[in-house]
Amino acid sequence: xxxxxxxxxxxxxxxxxxxxxxxxxxxxxxxxxxxxxxxxxxxxxxxxxxxxxxxxxxxxxxxxxxxxxxxxxxxxxxxxxxxxxxxxxxxxxxxxxxxxxxxxxxxxxxxxxxxxxxxxxxxxxxxxxxxxxxxxxxxxxxxxxxxxxxxxxxxxxxxxxxxxxxxxxxxxxxxxxxxxxxxxxxxxxxxxxxxxxxxxxxxxxxxxxxxxxxxxxxxxxxxxxxxxxxxxxxxxxxxxxxxxxxxxxxxxxxxxxxxxxxxxxxxxxxxxxxxxxxxxxxxxxxxxxxxxxxxxxxxxxxxxxxxxxxxxxxxxxxxxxxxxxxxxxxxxxxxxxxxxxxxxxxxxxxxxxxxxxxxxxxxxxxxxxxxxxxxxxxxxxxxxxxxxxxxxxxxxxxxxxxxxxxxxxxxxxxxxxxxxxxxxxxxxxxxxxxxxxxxxxxxxxxxxxxxxx
Amino acid sequence: xxxxxxxxxxxxxxxxxxxxxxxxxxxxxxxxxxxxxxxxxxxxxxxxxxxxxxxxxxxxxxxxxxxxxxxxxxxxxxxxxxxxxxxxxxxxxxxxxxxxxxxxxxxxxxxxxxxxxxxxxxxxxxxxxxxxxxxxxxxxxxxxxxxxxxxxxxxxxxxxxxxxxxxxxxxxxxxxxxxxxxxxxxxxxxxxxxxxxxxxxxxxxxxxxxxxxxxxxxxxxxxxxxxxxxxxxxxxxxxxxxxxxxxxxxxxxxxxxxxxxxxxxxxxxxxxxxxxxxxxxxxxxxxxxxxxxxxxxxxxxxxxxxxxxxxxxxxxxxxxxxxxxxxxxxxxxxxxxxxxxxxxxxxxxxxxxxxxxxxxxxxxxxxxxxxxxxxxxxxxxxxxxxxxxxxxxxxxxxxxxxxxxxxxxxxxxxxxxxxxxxxxxxxxxxxxxxxxxxxxxxxxxxxxxxxxx
Numbered sequence: 001x002x003x004x005x006x007x008x009x010x011x012x013x014x015x016x017x018x019x020x021x022x023x024x025x026x027x028x029x030x031x032x033x034x035x036x037x038x039x040x041x042x043x044x045x046x047x048x049x050x051x052x053x054x055x056x057x058x059x060x061x062x063x064x065x066x067x068x069x070x071x072x073x074x075x076x077x078x079x080x081x082x083x084x085x086x087x088x089x090x091x092x093x094x095x096x097x098x099x100x101x102x103x104x105x106x107x108x109x110x111x112x113x114x115x116x117x118x119x120x121x122x123x124x125x126x127x128x129x130x131x132x133x134x135x136x137x138x139x140x141x142x143x144x145x146x147x148x149x150x151x152x153x154x155x156x157x158x159x160x161x162x163x164x165x166x167x168x169x170x171x172x173x174x175x176x177x178x179x180x181x182x183x184x185x186x187x188x189x190x191x192x193x194x195x196x197x198x199x200x201x202x203x204x205x206x207x208x209x210x211x212x213x214x215x216x217x218x219x220x221x222x223x224x225x226x227x228x229x230x231x232x233x234x235x236x237x238x239x240x241x242x243x244x245x246x247x248x249x250x251x252x253x254x255x256x257x258x259x260x261x262x263x264x265x266x267x268x269x270x271x272x273x274x275x276x277x278x279x280x281x282x283x284x285x286x287x288x289x290x291x292x293x294x295x296x297x298x299x300x301x302x303x304x305x306x307x308x309x310x311x312x313x314x315x316x317x318x319x320x321x322x323x324x325x326x327x328x329x330x331x332x333x334x335x336x337x338x339x340x341x342x343x344x345x346x347x348x349x350x351x352x353x354x355x356x357x358x359x360x361x362x363x364x365x366x367x368x369x370x371x372x373x374x375x376x377x378x379x380x381x382x383x384x385x386x387x388x389x390x391x392x393x394x395x396x397x398x399x400x401x402x403x404x405x406x407x408x409x410x411x412x413x414x415x416x417x418x419x420x421x422x423x424x425x426x427x428x429x430x431x432x433x434x435x436x437x438x439x440x441x442x443x444x445x446x447x448x449x450x451x452x453x
Numbered sequence: 454x455x456x457x458x459x460x461x462x463x464x465x466x467x468x469x470x471x472x473x474x475x476x477x478x479x480x481x482x483x484x485x486x487x488x489x490x491x492x493x494x495x496x497x498x499x500x501x502x503x504x505x506x507x508x509x510x511x512x513x514x515x516x517x518x519x520x521x522x523x524x525x526x527x528x529x530x531x532x533x534x535x536x537x538x539x540x541x542x543x544x545x546x547x548x549x550x551x552x553x554x555x556x557x558x559x560x561x562x563x564x565x566x567x568x569x570x571x572x573x574x575x576x577x578x579x580x581x582x583x584x585x586x587x588x589x590x591x592x593x594x595x596x597x598x599x600x601x602x603x604x605x606x607x608x609x610x611x612x613x614x615x616x617x618x619x620x621x622x623x624x625x626x627x628x629x630x631x632x633x634x635x636x637x638x639x640x641x642x643x644x645x646x647x648x649x650x651x652x653x654x655x656x657x658x659x660x661x662x663x664x665x666x667x668x669x670x671x672x673x674x675x676x677x678x679x680x681x682x683x684x685x686x687x688x689x690x691x692x693x694x695x696x697x698x699x700x701x702x703x704x705x706x707x708x709x710x711x712x713x714x715x716x717x718x719x720x721x722x723x724x725x726x727x728x729x730x731x732x733x734x735x736x737x738x739x740x741x742x743x744x745x746x747x748x749x750x751x752x753x754x755x756x757x758x759x760x761x762x763x764x765x766x767x768x769x770x771x772x773x774x775x776x777x778x779x780x781x782x783x784x785x786x787x788x789x790x791x792x793x794x795x796x797x798x799x800x801x802x803x804x805x806x807x808x809x810x811x812x813x814x815x816x817x818x819x820x821x822x823x824x825x826x827x828x829x830x831x832x833x834x835x836x837x838x839x840x841x842x843x844x845x846x847x848x849x850x851x852x853x854x855x856x857x858x859x860x861x862x863x864x865x866x867x868x869x870x871x872x873x874x875x876x877x878x879x880x881x882x883x884x885x886x887x888x889x890x891x892x893x894x895x896x897x898x899x900x901x902x903x904x905x906x
Contacts, residue, residue, distance in 0.1 A: 045583035047775035103753035109510040130498035135588035144850040169623035181772040300556035302779035322500035325757035419867035
């Protein structure tokens with residue numbers, strides 16, 4: 001799933017000067033080639049944003065490392081699209097080979113889409129027996145919501161209050177983190193972010209059920225029938241909330257008891273990211289009705305998908321054909337298959353699980369000396385760290401912004417999320433290793449010390 | 454733009470057995486590897502369709518030619534995505550080179566998106582001064598409609614009655630050709646397909662203005678303010694309607710006089726396709742407020758865009774950030790730039806103009822002996838041919854379906870469009886040449902003779 005500007009820099013709360021994005025009014029603070037490149041971006045209009053007060057001009061990447069135009073090397077602790085590493089040659093080879101053969105669409109028979117579809121569904125519960133392909137996570141969620149609405153006969157969708165699920169007209173209305181000025185869907189209801197830190201427990205299934213029941217009652221009061229929930233399995237934009245494995249079980253049961261469809265948005269948590277299981281939902285032992293996925297699927301070649309129970313799809317399929325020109329084409333499928341094989345052949349899941357635990361342990365060690373790291377919660381290689389005023393749970397957005405700028409000075413790229421944009425979002429490529437961890441821990445300790453935090 | 458099943462095979466009119474798509478119930482009519490591959494497609498669910506009563510298993514392509522698993526060679530007269538030819542090595546080289554360097558997103562500075570944005574906007578009127586990138590034509594139209602609505606303050610959008618503009622929740626509602634069972638947007642109004650053949654003139658600007666005025670009046674009667682029109686510049690799904698160059702001028706003037714936004718959907722007509730000008734709208738000498746594009750943009754690497762006047766974009770931009778994970782990434786931009794350079798370096802526009810005239814001349818020669826070819830209308834390499842009962846303008850859908858199946862037997866791939874699915878949609882890769890033309894003309898003559906038509 002693409003992420004909103006506001007998941008990382010919620011301007012409505014803090015203003016651009018206190019965010020981790022470049023302020024276009026500060027163009028004159030830049031010099032040389034960077035100044036000229038940023039100036040030329042006016043051709044893209046005002047909707048685009050750049051990370052950092054001094055934007056990065058990246059020209060090369062390999063594994064977990066990125067290189068800017070001056071040759072400076074950075075450790076990438078943020079980008080999950082190049083999940084098997086920047087410029088992984090297995091993807092380049094697969095794409096190059098297939099581009100040399102053929103790249104048509106799904107109205108002709110081709111084995112790539114079938115081979116991949118079967119292999120990918122084999123990673124999921126058997127009830128998820130159909131898979132359809134799209135180009136972006138937004139398109140996958142757009143279709144998923146329509147399927148849920150037609151199957152349930154309702155229109156009401158529940159999301160979390162800082163969720164981001166995509167940028168289409170429909171899905172923007174289910175993505176409150178895009179910003180307070182963007183109108184939300186009239187048939188959408190929000191529950192609060194499942195903030196395990198401030199709720200004081202990581203076992204929040206019953207708490208979520210209570211909030212969801214309230215919102216179902218409210219939508220029915222307004223004549224809107226419940227269609228289902230659309231939930232990121234690790235609540236990425238809400239602040240990264242792994243919680244106790246299994247806490248989502250009562251939520252699925254409640255959704256089904258109320259006649260709704262459970263859509264697991266796996267655009268960020270999927271594909272080994274959360275360790276323990278290939279899918280974020282699988283870590284909870286639940287069986288969603290629909291699973292959407294995207295970002296890391298083909299290491300940057302546009303590719304997304306919706307896996308669905310065939311009985312849920314039937315309500316859509318009996319009225320709607322679906323064709324998506326580029327989606328599922330032989331090149332995208334070759335790239336996606338190369339990614340999946342790389343993950344399986346290298347047992348990336350076990351690696352992520354092991355190194356993810358080591359990452360959390362290092363963060364906890366550092367937090368002991370730096371109490372601004374108020375809460376550390378992670379599973380696999382997806383970790384959220386609340387930056388707070390020491391001794392409190394009060395978010396310190398200003399420090400969080402200074403910290404990621406300081407980390408950049410110390411050659412580590414990272415970003416922020418959550419309602420107040422004060423939570424470190426740690427999500428490196430999955431090939432992150434012990435050497436990377438040592439580099440990161442050193443940079444984080446130095447950055448905190450340099451900031452007097 | 455992806456195209457609907459029903460633009461090519463309007464099942465609601467004719468039933469699948471009389472369409473040019475494979476009937477899944479006929480699986481047992483297939484044998485060997487093809488049977489097994491088609492059987493495996495059940496994993497994709499019931500929304501997917503295959504061309505032809507006996508589906509094609511294509512394994513290789515080069516230029517205008519496609520090869521199936523048995524080694525049989527076909528002339529591709531239909532696919533516009535591989536606009537500079539199937540497997541063109543300039544795209545493979547550009548993609549391979551960039552994949553080896555870096556493939557991040559638009560929150561870091563990269564020159565590829567800037568170089569391409571500037572070069573692409575240089576092909577358009579200066580007033581179209583901003584460009585934003587997406588992954589699919591659907592996403593481009595989805596955003597374009599939202600921009601038009603926010604700029605105009607209205608919600609009402611007018612399209613043609615057989616239009617196809619995409620597959621998102623919003624844009625499905627503006628795509629009547631998807632099928633009669635798909636609910637259309639309540640704020641959408643349709644005008645009839647601009648059927649120059651049956652209207653008896655190709656100068657239909659005033660006729661269109663009359664129909665649009667009626668629909669604006671109707672939407673206002675219902676309390677819906679007019680937001681604009683969304684029109685394919687050659688009305689691809691309505692049956693391919695080039696019309697007299699310039700006939701769209703009064704339409705643009707009317708739309709502006711009524712406070713609306715003119716969105717030119719160039720997903721099919723753009724990128725030299727219609728000859729005379731790089732863009733379908735430019736052939737008419739008009740200046741749209743928004744231009745959407747996709748299909749041929751990067752020869753099959755997912756890539757689309759929306760060019761827009763900055764004053765129209767501002768209404769959206771002041772409330773909405775926009776981020777699209779894969780869109781505008783360095784690899785997609787490298788592929789798109791390779792396509793654009795290939796078109797410019799080889800003066801493909803002049804080639805398309807010349808060979809397109811020759812194609813129409815050949816079709817007219819053949820029609821003299823085969824009066825089932827009732828109307829031939831083309832510009833550049835986009836030609837529609839109405840298949841009719843001789844001496845009448847009555848569509849002959851059954852013959853049209855038999856003709857494309859017969860053409861396939863004679864090694865030519867082509868498809869159908871229009872309300873009754875009886876119009877040949879001729880739209881080969883733009884590298885189509887004299888040898889291809891001779892092959893096509895021979896196959897068409899033989900096919901018609903074999904069918905006794």
